[in-house]
Amino acid sequence: xxxxxxxxNEEKLIVDILQKVGVDKSDAQKVADVLVAADLRGIKxxxxxxxxxxxxxxxxxxxxKNPDIKAVKENKGVALIDGDNGLGQVxxxxxxxxxxxxxxxxxxxxxGLKNSNHFGIAAYYSMMAAENDLIGFxxxxxxxxxxxxxxxxxxxxxxxxTVAVPANDEADIVLDMATSLVPRGKVEVFEREGKEAPIGWxxxxxxxxxxxxxxxxxxTLLPVGGPKGYGMAIIVDILSGLMTGxxxxxxxxxxxxxxxxxxxxxxxxxxxxxxxxxxxxxxKNDIDEYINRVRSSEKASGNNRIFLPGxxxxxxxxxxxxxxxxxxxxxYGEISDLANSFELNINDYIIDRLP
Amino acid sequence: xxxxxxxxNEEKLIVDILQKVGVDKSDAQKVADVLVAADLRGIKxxxxxxxxxxxxxxxxxxxxKNPDIKAVKENKGVALIDGDNGLGQVxxxxxxxxxxxxxxxxxxxxxGLKNSNHFGIAAYYSMMAAENDLIGFxxxxxxxxxxxxxxxxxxxxxxxxTVAVPANDEADIVLDMATSLVPRGKVEVFEREGKEAPIGWxxxxxxxxxxxxxxxxxxTLLPVGGPKGYGMAIIVDILSGLMTGxxxxxxxxxxxxxxxxxxxxxxxxxxxxxxxxxxxxxxKNDIDEYINRVRSSEKASGNNRIFLPGxxxxxxxxxxxxxxxxxxxxxYGEISDLANSFELNINDYIIDRLP
Numbered sequence: 001x002x003x004x005x006x007x008x009n010e011e012k013l014i015v016d017i018l019q020k021v022g023v024d025k026s027d028a029q030k031v032a033d034v035l036v037a038a039d040l041r042g043i044k045x046x047x048x049x050x051x052x053x054x055x056x057x058x059x060x061x062x063x064x065k066n067p068d069i070k071a072v073k074e075n076k077g078v079a080l081i082d083g084d085n086g087l088g089q090v091x092x093x094x095x096x097x098x099x100x101x102x103x104x105x106x107x108x109x110x111x112g113l114k115n116s117n118h119f120g121i122a123a124y125y126s127m128m129a130a131e132n133d134l135i136g137f138x139x140x141x142x143x144x145x146x147x148x149x150x151x152x153x154x155x156x157x158x159x160x161x162t163v164a165v166p167a168n169d170e171a172d173i174v175l176d177m178a179t180s181l182v183p184r185g186k187v188e189v190f191e192r193e194g195k196e197a198p199i200g201w202x203x204x205x206x207x208x209x210x211x212x213x214x215x216x217x218x219x220t221l222l223p224v225g226g227p228k229g230y231g232m233a234i235i236v237d238i239l240s241g242l243m244t245g246x247x248x249x250x251x252x253x254x255x256x257x258x259x260x261x262x263x264x265x266x267x268x269x270x271x272x273x274x275x276x277x278x279x280x281x282x283x284k285n286d287i288d289e290y291i292n293r294v295r296s297s298e299k300a301s302g303n304n305r306i307f308l309p310g311x312x313x314x315x316x317x318x319x320x321x322x323x324x325x326x327x328x329x330x331x332y333g334e335i336s337d338l339a340n341s342f343e344l345n346i347n348d349y350i351i352d353r354l355p
Numbered sequence: 356x357x358x359x360x361x362x363x364n365e366e367k368l369i370v371d372i373l374q375k376v377g378v379d380k381s382d383a384q385k386v387a388d389v390l391v392a393a394d395l396r397g398i399k400x401x402x403x404x405x406x407x408x409x410x411x412x413x414x415x416x417x418x419x420k421n422p423d424i425k426a427v428k429e430n431k432g433v434a435l436i437d438g439d440n441g442l443g444q445v446x447x448x449x450x451x452x453x454x455x456x457x458x459x460x461x462x463x464x465x466x467g468l469k470n471s472n473h474f475g476i477a478a479y480y481s482m483m484a485a486e487n488d489l490i491g492f493x494x495x496x497x498x499x500x501x502x503x504x505x506x507x508x509x510x511x512x513x514x515x516x517t518v519a520v521p522a523n524d525e526a527d528i529v530l531d532m533a534t535s536l537v538p539r540g541k542v543e544v545f546e547r548e549g550k551e552a553p554i555g556w557x558x559x560x561x562x563x564x565x566x567x568x569x570x571x572x573x574x575t576l577l578p579v580g581g582p583k584g585y586g587m588a589i590i591v592d593i594l595s596g597l598m599t600g601x602x603x604x605x606x607x608x609x610x611x612x613x614x615x616x617x618x619x620x621x622x623x624x625x626x627x628x629x630x631x632x633x634x635x636x637x638x639k640n641d642i643d644e645y646i647n648r649v650r651s652s653e654k655a656s657g658n659n660r661i662f663l664p665g666x667x668x669x670x671x672x673x674x675x676x677x678x679x680x681x682x683x684x685x686x687y688g689e690i691s692d693l694a695n696s697f698e699l700n701i702n703d704y705i706i707d708r709l710p
Binding site for chain 1: 428430431432433435460461462463464465467490502503504505506507508510518520528530532536558561562563579580582583584585586587589590593594597598599600603604625627628629631632633638641642645648649652653654655656657658660661662663664
């Protein structure tokens with residue numbers, strides 16, 4: 001059975017559960033904002049589906065319920081925030097707020113975050129900058145899943161980065177991409193469905209190309225564009241991990257895999273105040289026009305629509321606010337069990353049961 | 356016949372030719388530095404091979420021989436430089452010097468450059484930052500060669516970007532990549548040699564995948580990783596073109612294709628002062644160790660070496676400083692003719708003729 005929930009109820013459900021675990025209401029609200037944004041955007045792997053593991057790590061003391069998150073270094077356009085092993089969404093929002101404040105003061109800013117945890121969708125934070133008329137850049141390293149180009153050992157994460165650019169009437173342009181060609185979850189789906197993976201998705205234990213999803217899962221993912229994705233993954237790892245004093249390379253802790261140690265994730269954020277280059281209204285109007293020039297360019301044969309980066313997720317958001325968010329059977333079972341374990345009744349939150 | 360030249364003589368040859376065209380010695384020297392660096396790094400498409408078109412554009416008045424390059428906007432960590440349609444290498448070096456100065460003052464800086472021309476290899480400028488113990492980022496838009504994802508009209512350039520990270524004993528890490536999967540020149544080589552191109556290199560005029568290099572050349576290149584490279588190309592175009600007040604999308608002028616208009620290229624540069632995060636010596640030692648951890652990780656079967664981004668180009672530089680730079684027959688003919696046209700004797704510069 002599938003169920004339907006609306007975004008307000010999902011938000012309340014997440015806040016209620018996290019408060020039961022002992023998280024402050026305002027911190028719980030921040031986590032809920034980020035998870036609901038992911039579900040609305042259609043990135044369900046990073047929505048409420050992550051709540052059970054957050055709760056488990058909070059209860060096990062692997063995430064700090066009451067962190068003291070603060071700047072440990074600050075100099076003009078630069079700050080380094082210590083997340084005190086708090087929830088990634090809480091620490092990352094504080095870091096981006098600092099980044100926005102410094103960008104408005106100095107024209108550009110860079111904020112590093114160390115000692116943090118999984119933060120959900122990276123785009124949430126770059127979009128915070130865009131909502132403040134800034135260009136936002138955010139990157140983080142993740143637990144190792146990719147071999148270096150020419151290697152076979154998982155030394156690098158899929159190390160995503162995101163850039164958001166504010167528009168006026170149009171949806172903001174939001175690029176949010178991993179540096180692997182595909183996520184591991186996609187290989188897992190192909191394995192379950194018994195399908196062959198295209199060449200380029202990953203390599204086997206010997207480091208050789210394979211189309212067998214099972215062999216890829218035993219081996220490693222491949223970076224997008226070979227040396228290009230490999231190089232980007234290294235840059236993200238150095239900026240977000242090494243430079244901030246966090247873990248990097250194959251020392252990065254896994255959200256699901258490492259149930260006995262802190263993740264100690266690092267992030268890097270940069271914001272640029274566009275108004276130093278041109279009037280912000282002029283810029284945002286130009287971006288609207290830019291979007292329309294790209295959108296109205298000639299389509300490939302058989303295609304009738306060109307999308308800008310982030311446009312599909314924006315459209316999903318409008319649609320899901322209107323129609324609600326569905327939980328397929330497994331997810332519903334997990335979230336229902338989680339609610340029950342805190343004596344919360346899932347029926348108080350869901351709005352419909354689908355056949 | 357191939358000839359051999361050493362880097363010092365190539366540098367002198369470029370300076371001598373540009374001075375004959377009426378370029379200041381110090382500006383000519385800057386162009387020579389960048390072109391020689393490209394030839395030494397083995398990026399021969401961006402070395403002295405570009406000199407004839409620069410000379411042609413200078414003589415036609417499409418590049419300004421005596422530009423007044425200056426900051427037209429400046430506020431704390433931000434500056435916008437007007438290149439006054441001067442040589443790209445001259446304007447970009449001035450822009451990166453400003454970027455370095457501002458990063459040392461504010462911790463991070465962003466410098467836009469407008470009204471500029473082809474600047475050679477992007478890595479030259481990010482490496483300037485790394486030599487100053489900064490992390491350097493540089494991006495530029497280029498003339499249209501790629502369709503948007505789902506399109507078929509060349510709306511975007513291959514819009515490259517580069518990031519350089521300083522190391523201590525090891526070579527600095529230097530990523531320098533276009534956002535297309537392959538450069539157009541590679542497709543041209545495949546066409547000349549009658550070879551099939553792999554799927555993913557480009558599309559035909561209808562926007563459909565093709566393995567025929569001729570059809571790709573009539574169509575457009577494809578971005579690396581589909582929507583990923585497409586998104587990156589858009590971000591580079593907006594930051595370097597639109598935000599700096601330069602041309603963007605399919606208005607960007609072509610170095611070779613547009614002999615009747617200025618290129619009006621834009622660039623964006625960011626530098627980060629690492630010392631605000633950690634002691635620079637500690638950082639550079641950590642990068643050395645990082646490099647060695649990646650290099651010594653398990654190799655793919657049949658491979659005995661893992662390279663870091665920029666390492667091959669660094670090794671080429673050492674080798675070519677030692678052994679000289681070769682000009683194959685066509686290039687030799689072109690450069691020899693160019694020298695002759697200014698009453699310079701190519702024999703005064705070359706150090707050997709190869710069989």
